[in-house]
Amino acid sequence: DQQVKQNSPSLSVQEGRISILNCDYTNSMFDYFLWYKKYPAEGPTFLISISSIKDKNEDGRFTVFLNKSAKHLSLHIVPSQPGDSAVYFCAASGEGGGSQGNLIFGKGTKLSVKP
Amino acid sequence: DTAVSQTPKYLVTQMGNDKSIKCEQNLGHDTMYWYKQDSKKFLKIMFSYNNKELIINETVPNRFSPKSPDKAHLNLHINSLELGDSAVYFCASSQNRGPNEKLFFGSGTQLSVL
Numbered sequence: 552d553q554q555v556k557q558n559s560p561s562l563s564v565q566e567g568r569i570s571i572l573n574c575d576y577t578n579s580m581f582d583y584f585l586w587y588k589k590y591p592a593e594g595p596t597f598l599i600s601i602s603s604i605k606d607k608n609e610d611g612r613f614t615v616f617l618n619k620s621a622k623h624l625s626l627h628i629v630p631s632q633p634g635d636s637a638v639y640f641c642a643a644s645g646e647g648g649g650s651q652g653n654l655i656f657g658k659g660t661k662l663s664v665k666p
Numbered sequence: 667d668t669a670v671s672q673t674p675k676y677l678v679t680q681m682g683n684d685k686s687i688k689c690e691q692n693l694g695h696d697t698m699y700w701y702k703q704d705s706k707k708f709l710k711i712m713f714s715y716n717n718k719e720l721i722i723n724e725t726v727p728n729r730f731s732p733k734s735p736d737k738a739h740l741n742l743h744i745n746s747l748e749l750g751d752s753a754v755y756f757c758a759s760s761q762n763r764g765p766n767e768k769l770f771f772g773s774g775t776q777l778s779v780l
Binding site for chain 1 (some may be wrong): 670675699706707708709710711714722756758766768769770771772773774
């Protein structure tokens with residue numbers, strides 16, 4: 552049973568435009584959400600996070616929005632750059648996040664930013 | 667210097683063999699993890715160690731045995747390899763335990779069991 556879902560396996564965006572990556576979760580006990588970025592042949596790297604007490608967190612070109620009632624979060628990248636092309640993983644944690652509150656990951660969305 | 671390094675990067679072996687993957691972190695973190703990314707692309711936790719003590723042991727076959735000689739190292743030994751063990755294995759570390767901790771991942775070990 553997938554507790555964290557990224558329903559779009561891929562997304563293609565033109566350079567300079569906005570990229571919106573979506574993530575849904577099913578467990579209302581999750582209280583912390585993270586986005587990781589992964590390039591081929593590398594491990595995931597932390598990008599941005601948000602606590603459930605907030606609905607928005609911004610870091611430069613990256614903004615994460617959280618809608619707790621809808622159990623939905625999204626990552627906005629604006630403006631998108633070719634170097635942003637990577638797989639983006641959504642992850643959640645909290646009391647409902649498996650043993651010891653470890654991270655539960657989605658399957659990832661592959662973002663391609665075209666010049 | 668690579669923060670979390672794991673070796674080997676690629677591992678091709680026959681069914682039934684025993685193999686090990688090594689992981690080292692130079693970040694001074696207290697907690698280390700092993701994650702598995704299977705063919706469906708899910709990243710799932712296998713084990714977590716905090717200061718050499720096993721904290722998380724998800725539903726993983728007994729053929730998988732982690733060993734932490736010190737808090738900077740967490741190795742993964744796999745006995746009697748099976749076809750279904752083929753996956754990418756990621757080592758990771760974090761400063762402390764806890765759901766809000768940011769994980770630092772190694773670059774992964776792609777294991778292919780033939």
